[in-house]
Amino acid sequence: MNFDFSEEQQMLKDSVARFVQDEYDFEARNKVVANEAGFSQENWQKFAELGWLSIPFSETLGGFGGGATDTMVVMEELGKGLVAEPFIASVLMFGGLLQSTAQSDERDALIGGIIEGSVQGAVAYAEPQSRFEMQDVRCRAEQDGDAYRLSGEKSLVLNAMSADKIIVSARVSGEQSDEQGIALFLVDANAEGLSKTSLRTMDAQVVANIALENVTAIALCGANEGLxxxxxxxxxxxxxxxxxxxxxxxxxxxxxxxxxxxxxxxxxxxxxxxxxxxxxxxxxxxxxxxxxxxxxxxxxxxxxxxxxxxxxxxxxxxxxxxxxxxxxxxxxxxxxxxxxxxxxxxxxxxxxxxxxxxxxxxxxxxxxxxxxxxxxxx
CATH class of the missing domain: 1.20.140.10 (Butyryl-CoA Dehydrogenase, subunit A, domain 3)
Incomplete structure (x- = not known):
């Protein structure tokens, strides 16, 4: 098999490698992770200008239309520089889930904001008791007219302190570990009833534990599609x-x-x-x-x-x-x-x-x- 990268992929790889070599040495990286957010907004805007934030999104949404290989070449070079900016949390996790949900004006606007670098996102799926089991969900969602109300706890949410919006998994029906009855909901990161406790992981990432108490949310998928x-x-x-x-x-x-x-x-x-x-x-x-x-x-x-x-x-x-x-x-x-x-x-x-x-x-x-x-x- 031919494992050579295409010309575009090689250019993308070289672009990230040059950034790491010229602007992200170990000393610069330490200064970045030392600030309150744990990353540099200036660097994030540079990523947007270079087109890196558009890579996994389809061309119809204004993205690059890249696949797994394009993401791979970017992540490998980011790894060499130990880059702290939340590409995984905001682009691949939050943006990836958004792109997988049904089309809507709000969804398209949020993805456009991610690509432009003006919107940060997070995904809250883990809970204190769940460990690695994504179906272990106690957080509950109760319908309130056209919206929902979420109550529960989420643990170690990547990029939650800098996020504008958070996707939360919550149970609409069933028992704690049932695979059915889990849906995804979009909440405002500063919504009433949502509180965040910031902490750092051993690799200096800023994460947060989140408590939700009757937080207003919008459903992104059906009750049995979330998992x-x-x-x-x-x-x-x-x-x-x-x-x-x-x-x-x-x-x-x-x-x-x-x-x-x-x-x-x-x-x-x-x-x-x-x-x-x-x-x-x-x-x-x-x-x-x-x-x-x-x-x-x-x-x-x-x-x-x-x-x-x-x-x-x-x-x-x-x-x-x-x-x-x-x-x-x-x-x-x-x-x-x-x-x-x-x-x-x-x-x-x-x-x-x-x-x-x-x-x-x-x-x-x-x-x-x-x-x-x-x-x-x-």
């Missing part, structure tokens, strides 16, 4: 996160290799020690395995393969990213010695992001169990 839309979004975002993780792994491997060539012990570079060479080969092979599985998952999505086959490819990818991330991150820290643990060196920050990606939507152990169950079922 399917969330699962579709999860699959797309897992692939994007895997691409980001691949960029991080490649960066860590390159940084560690360079360090091993320059750090001397007993009068020689530590990279000359055969034992360390073997360990560097192991980390290189781990990243290459992730790349192969990533390409396989992206190809299966773009070629429209069987749904079960796509799901298995995505699950295998998530498992490999989790395991390879722990290996590569651990070796990078250990081979850098004591410096690898300090905040002053970028290595530890990359590793923390890898660990966060592993936990997102279910860690490697959880996804391996899902893969086994799907394989047995088929």
């Amino acid at each position: 399917a839309l969330l699962k579709q979004m999860r699959q797309q975002v897992i692939v994007a996160l895997a691409a980001e993780a691949l960029g991080i792994m490649e960066k860590l491997n390159a940084t560690t290799l360079e360090y091993c060539k320059t750090r001397k012990q007993f009068g020689v570079a530590i990279g000359s020690f055969q034992a360390l060479q073997h360990r560097m080969v192991d980390t290189f092979m781990a990243s290459e395995q992730c790349k192969s599985l990533l390409y396989r998952a992206v190809c299966s999505i773009e070629q429209g393969e069987d749904v079960a086959n796509i799901e298995k490819n995505v699950l295998a990818l998530k498992v490999m990213v989790g395991k390879a991330g722990k290996l590569i991150g651990g070796e990078a820290i250990q081979l850098h010695g004591g410096m690898g643990m300090t905040d002053e060196l970028d290595v530890g920050h990359y590793v923390r992001r890898l660990l966060t990606i592993n936990a997102a939507f279910g860690d490697a152990d959880y996804q391996q169990q899902r893969f086994a169950e799907l394989s047995l079922a088929s």
